[in-house]
Amino acid sequence: MRVRLNGSDKELDDGTTVSAVVQRYGRGDRGIAVALNGEVVSRSDWNDVKLAEGDRVEVLGAIGGGEQETERWTTLSK
Amino acid sequence: MDDPLEIGGDTFNSRLLIGTGGASSIEAIESALVASGAEMATVALRRISPDARGSVLDVLERHGIRLLPNTAGCFTSRDAVLTARLAREAFGTDWIKLEVIGDDKTLLPDGPELIDAAEQLIDDGFTVLAYTTDDPVLAARLESAGCAAVMPLGSPIGSGMGILNPYNLALIVERTSVPVILDAGIGTASDAALAMELGCDGVLLASSVTRAQEPAVMADAMRRAVEAGRLARRAGRIPKRLYAEPSTTFEDAPEL
Numbered sequence: 585m586r587v588r589l590n591g592s593d594k595e596l597d598d599g600t601t602v603s604a605v606v607q608r609y610g611r612g613d614r615g616i617a618v619a620l621n622g623e624v625v626s627r628s629d630w631n632d633v634k635l636a637e638g639d640r641v642e643v644l645g646a647i648g649g650g651e652q653e654t655e656r657w658t659t660l661s662k
Numbered sequence: 663m664d665d666p667l668e669i670g671g672d673t674f675n676s677r678l679l680i681g682t683g684g685a686s687s688i689e690a691i692e693s694a695l696v697a698s699g700a701e702m703a704t705v706a707l708r709r710i711s712p713d714a715r716g717s718v719l720d721v722l723e724r725h726g727i728r729l730l731p732n733t734a735g736c737f738t739s740r741d742a743v744l745t746a747r748l749a750r751e752a753f754g755t756d757w758i759k760l761e762v763i764g765d766d767k768t769l770l771p772d773g774p775e776l777i778d779a780a781e782q783l784i785d786d787g788f789t790v791l792a793y794t795t796d797d798p799v800l801a802a803r804l805e806s807a808g809c810a811a812v813m814p815l816g817s818p819i820g821s822g823m824g825i826l827n828p829y830n831l832a833l834i835v836e837r838t839s840v841p842v843i844l845d846a847g848i849g850t851a852s853d854a855a856l857a858m859e860l861g862c863d864g865v866l867l868a869s870s871v872t873r874a875q876e877p878a879v880m881a882d883a884m885r886r887a888v889e890a891g892r893l894a895r896r897a898g899r900i901p902k903r904l905y906a907e908p909s910t911t912f913e914d915a916p917e918l
Contacts, residue, residue, distance in 0.1 A: 590709040609712050615719045617707065617752035624747045644748055646719050646729070647683070647708040 585637040596635060603630040606643060617644045665892065667864050669841050670757065670789040670810035676701045677858070678888045679843065680881070681868025682718050683734070684820075690877050692721045698871065698881035703727050704759050706734040707749055719753075730791070732759040737772070739779040746783050758783060759813070759866075761793040769819045773800050777807060784808040793845050796830040798837060805840050812838055813845035813866060816857065820869040822849030825856055835861035851880075851887035858891025859899070 585598055589605065596605070602618050602625050609616075618625045619642040625633055635641065666673040680700040685691035695703060705718055722729050731749030736742040739762060746758040762779050764772025771794050783790050784807060791811040792804045801812045814834050817823035824847060825831060835842050841864065844857035848867040857865050865888050874880035 609710050615752050617748035624751055643710055644707045645710040646705040
């Protein structure tokens with residue numbers, strides 16, 4: 585299935601969970617938040633929520649220090 | 663001298679808050695934070711990438727600096743509220759520096775969206791520190807809405823123009839019971855001192871330190887400026903006069 589992950593189209597296996605998507609970033613889950621189609625996904629639901637075709641997923645973390653990083657804006661509303 | 667800053671029931675010994683955006687490296691922000699003596703620093707939420715280097719979270723944790731998430735880059739109440747909720751999820755804090763921007767050239771706050779977002783977040787249990795214009799009426803509305811602090815700008819974010827309307831700022835200070843934190847526009851140390859002399863309870867700055875040629879040196883200057891301005895405010899300055907007032911009177915002066 586194809587989802588929109590942090591602004592890019594990504595092909596993921598059917599049944600991929602939010603938790604699995606977070607793990608792709610290799611940062612653990614500290615200081616991370618996830619928005620799915622413009623709604624917060626609670627940390628306690630990451631293991632249970634499965635992504636679906638066309639979902640918009642934003643995986644966000646703390647940014648400070650680093651010009652390049654501050655340029656990476658998200659668009660939460662569509 | 664014991665003179666803590668109290669916000670939302672918590673106390674801070676430093677009246678200088680640092681925004682972490684704009685630094686050239688994580689090492690630069692770390693040395694600046696240490697030199698500033700700040701006990702609270704703002705961070706933004708952005709998309710993460712797999713190749714990201716050291717985290718600002720580690721820096722804050724290492725130095726015992728409290729993280730204050732912001733809603734930088736939000737242009738609507740909806741985005742700001744959602745960003746605050748994401749920040750709460752990410753960082754486990756219900757404190758939020760609320761920014762809702764109304765114009766992408768000046769980054770000036772959008773009053774109606776700001777009040778709407780503040781009301782929603784306060785209803786949802788957040789401690790809201792609201793970035794606002796230097797309009798005393800808007801500041802009063804934010805205080806009435808239940809904000810824990812109002813954060814008027816001195817001039818637009820990153821402009822370094824200092825405090826463009828000290829009169830308005832003095833009015834906000836006089837009429838506001840929650841802490842007033844000057845936020846945005848600081849260019850150099852004298853701007854920060856002026857904010858404190860005008861009666862602000864604290865100063866939040868980012869670019870003036872992170873984009874200075876020597877961030878840690880400027881951070882040290884800001885720390886001293888905030889302390890000096892605070893002391894001067896408490897000491898009570900002399901009034902300005904049109905003519906000289908001799909410090910030693912002419913009484914008992916010899917006739918030579």
